[in-house]
Amino acid sequence: MRGRRLGVGALVALPFLLGAAAGSPGPEGAPAFRFADPAIVESSGxxxxxxxxxxxxxSGDSGRVFAVDPGTGRTVGVTSWPxxxxxxxxxxxxxxxxxxxxxIGDNRRVRDSVEVLRVPVGRGDRSVAPEAYELVYPDGPRDAEALVRHPLTGRLFVVTKGVFSGTVYAAPPRLLPDRPNRLTEVGGAPGLVTDATFLPGGGGVVLRTYSTAHLVAFPSWQPEEAWDLPDQDQGEGVAPTRRHLLASTEGARSEVLEVALPARARQVDLGAPAWTALRWLATALAQPLT
Structure with a gap:
């Protein structure tokens, strides 16, 4: 039973890495690295x-994504498609x-549908033919710049970019490649969301605008806390590390910053129903057998 308890305990402890270095975020960010590749001119995700x-x-680039070594800022792999x-x-x-x-971008709101593609990435260049999945809004075209995937269930969500407010739409639990996949409205969002990311436990989401980060709870999508982000020319990217957020901006050879998370992020992230059930299971397994 000792090995069994340790295994579950390690799994439950994973999200606590998020809160270990979390403090009170300020408007300043620490430099993480700078994109060295001159082909990365408008980092948008x-x-x-x-x-x-x-x-x-x-928009305007060919079909490709860049894999970058965060230790050097150098591109170590490019995946392209025709x-x-x-x-x-x-x-x-x-x-x-x-x-x-x-x-998913649609500034003029004229696209009948948008799409997502699942693309392999890693070290080394490669050319692929990824499967494309068509997404259709239930209430007409929308512009969006944020796509998130739940870390436990794998479900995708699109967050639209309205001037004063946005909307969160859920994709079907299983995407089908040969037909339209209809989105379902599940929540609201602040205006001008340029990117978003789930936190590791799946109980919290960070939505970023050009100047502000918003912590919301999942699955309610209710706001929990907001804080200022460091000044960036056109901040359009956010992703979690084990202890911070990475925040990126458009521009040639742009700098990626490390941004602290608020202490509240740990509490919200551990409130996810899946983690609540897992903690209950860990407690049950830790009890001595009678």
Whole structure:
């Protein structure tokens, strides 16, 4: 039973890494690294996959994503595909060695549907033919720049970019590649959301605007706390590390910053129903047998 208890205990302890270094965030961020690749000129989405930072250029680029070594800022792999996207705006982790690419931008609100692609990433260049999944809003075209994936269930959510407020839409639990996948409205969001990310436990989401980070609870999508982000030319990326947030901006050779999380983030993230059940299971397994 000792090994069994340790295994579950380690799993339950994972989200506590989030709160270990969390404090009261200030308006200043610490430099993490600078994109060294001159091809990364409009970093518009950010994800951390297998220790690498993955980013994608804003609209106008070909179909490609960049895997960057955060220790050096150098690109160590580029994944490309032949079809040019319409307006890629976001990335989300898609399991080991993969990201979801969100071709979800629609400034003029004229697209009948948008799409997401599951793309392999890592060290080394590769050309792929990723499966594309069509997404359709229930109430007409919307502009969006944020795509998130729940770390436990894998479900995708799109957060739209309204001037004064946005809307959160859930994709079906299982995406089908050969037909439209209808989105469902599940919550509200602040205005001008340019990216978002789930926290590791799945109980909290950070929504970023150009100047502010908003912590919301999942699955209620209710606001919990907001704080100022460091000044950036056009902040459009956010991703979690084990202890901080990474915040990126558009611009050639732009700098990625480390931003502290509020102490409240740990409490919200551990409030996820899945983690609540897991903690109950860990407690039960730790009890002596009678």
């Amino acid at each position: 950010l994800a951390v996959v297998d220790g690498l930072v993955v980013t994608v250029n804003d 079809e040019d996207p319409v307006d890629v705006e976001a990335l989300a982790p898609a399991g080991p060695g993969h990201v979801w690419v969100g071709d």
